[in-house]
Amino acid sequence: MARPAQVRLSAAALQHNLGRVRSYAPEAKVMAVIKANGYGHGLGWAARVLSQADAFGVASVEEGITLRRAGVTRPVCLLEGFFRNEELALLAAERLSTVVHHERQIRDLEDFSGSAPVDVWLKIDTGMHRIGFDPQRAASAASRLRACKSVGALGLMSHFANADNKFDSTTSFQISLFNDLAASIGGERSLANSAGIVAWPESRLEWVRPGIMLYGVSPMIGQGGGELGLEPVMTLGSEIIAISRRRKGEAIGYGGDWVCPEEMPVGVVAIGYGDGYPRHVPAGTPVLVNGRRVPLIGRVSMDMITVDLRDQPGAQIGDPAVLWGAGLPVEEIAARAGTIGYELLCQVTPRVPRVESEER
Numbered sequence: 001m002a003r004p005a006q007v008r009l010s011a012a013a014l015q016h017n018l019g020r021v022r023s024y025a026p027e028a029k030v031m032a033v034i035k036a037n038g039y040g041h042g043l044g045w046a047a048r049v050l051s052q053a054d055a056f057g058v059a060s061v062e063e064g065i066t067l068r069r070a071g072v073t074r075p076v077c078l079l080e081g082f083f084r085n086e087e088l089a090l091l092a093a094e095r096l097s098t099v100v101h102h103e104r105q106i107r108d109l110e111d112f113s114g115s116a117p118v119d120v121w122l123k124i125d126t127g128m129h130r131i132g133f134d135p136q137r138a139a140s141a142a143s144r145l146r147a148c149k150s151v152g153a154l155g156l157m158s159h160f161a162n163a164d165n166k167f168d169s170t171t172s173f174q175i176s177l178f179n180d181l182a183a184s185i186g187g188e189r190s191l192a193n194s195a196g197i198v199a200w201p202e203s204r205l206e207w208v209r210p211g212i213m214l215y216g217v218s219p220m221i222g223q224g225g226g227e228l229g230l231e232p233v234m235t236l237g238s239e240i241i242a243i244s245r246r247r248k249g250e251a252i253g254y255g256g257d258w259v260c261p262e263e264m265p266v267g268v269v270a271i272g273y274g275d276g277y278p279r280h281v282p283a284g285t286p287v288l289v290n291g292r293r294v295p296l297i298g299r300v301s302m303d304m305i306t307v308d309l310r311d312q313p314g315a316q317i318g319d320p321a322v323l324w325g326a327g328l329p330v331e332e333i334a335a336r337a338g339t340i341g342y343e344l345l346c347q348v349t350p351r352v353p354r355v356e357s358e359e360r
């Protein structure tokens, strides 16, 4: 019998969430961000299910080529740009567009003559202070790129630092700086990530770039995906593989730091940090057993966790357990682990089989 840990992927939920993006930003074209293996859901699967998106955002030329080999014909953009000038021939041949965020990349494009022009998004640093041209240098970077024979269409892009917080004034500042620059430089504009799409209507512009909300996870601090009408795409599930009755005072698992306060049933679920379940979640983190919450107890092991079954005395070996997804938002588990839903989705390990489903 196969190990019961598995990821269930809901195509219906992914399409529903793309619909939510369209209803937030009906005028905008959608560049679906599917980098990092489709936020852990599978690059090819995400592209196939999101075939109605207007373009795709990836992080490397390899991801772009994978999409082309899978038959994706829509625009594909390298959101981190190209890393070496040798990649430019591939970009031209495979019709991959690229972010340009650095002087060296402009020089590479000036020196390049390829089989076809490469479409470029000029990245401007409006306040994230990670990659992008300083606002004062944006106009001259744009005119050099426009003068390049190797460059096709030129768009303008920037990225939010704090849009997940509705009350942070940095975002309004970024929006007005970006729009002022775009008014003088021209070209299509792309600013909004998921948080921009949800909470900052004036950032939606010609192109939006949703990532996390497509996968059903809230981009906003203090709001769950369900409140935004999003549906979880990934459900990480497994089964109970053992149940034992423990006596008062018995310690559970490595380190023995969780001690039974009374005689009680303890269940073991086949999931652990070797599957990408976070090792640092504390006792009390919810697990859905038979659709009802029970608390995790003891430390997370590589392949197993232990749960308190006092509220489910009828639970049996083989009963289903959900670690996150349908019925248990990944945001909640991430908060317990001191991280964000993005990380948990991306870190499910390859040993966990993916089961694709048309249902929600």
Ligand SMILES: Cc1ncc(COP(=O)(O)O)c(C=O)c1O
Binding pocket: 033, 079, 159, 192, 193, 194, 195, 209, 210, 211, 212, 213, 219
């Ligand atoms: C440049 C860029 N645009 C858009 C996104 C999508 O962001 P989110 O997943 O928060 O919607 C990302 C993700 O990191 C990004 O790096």
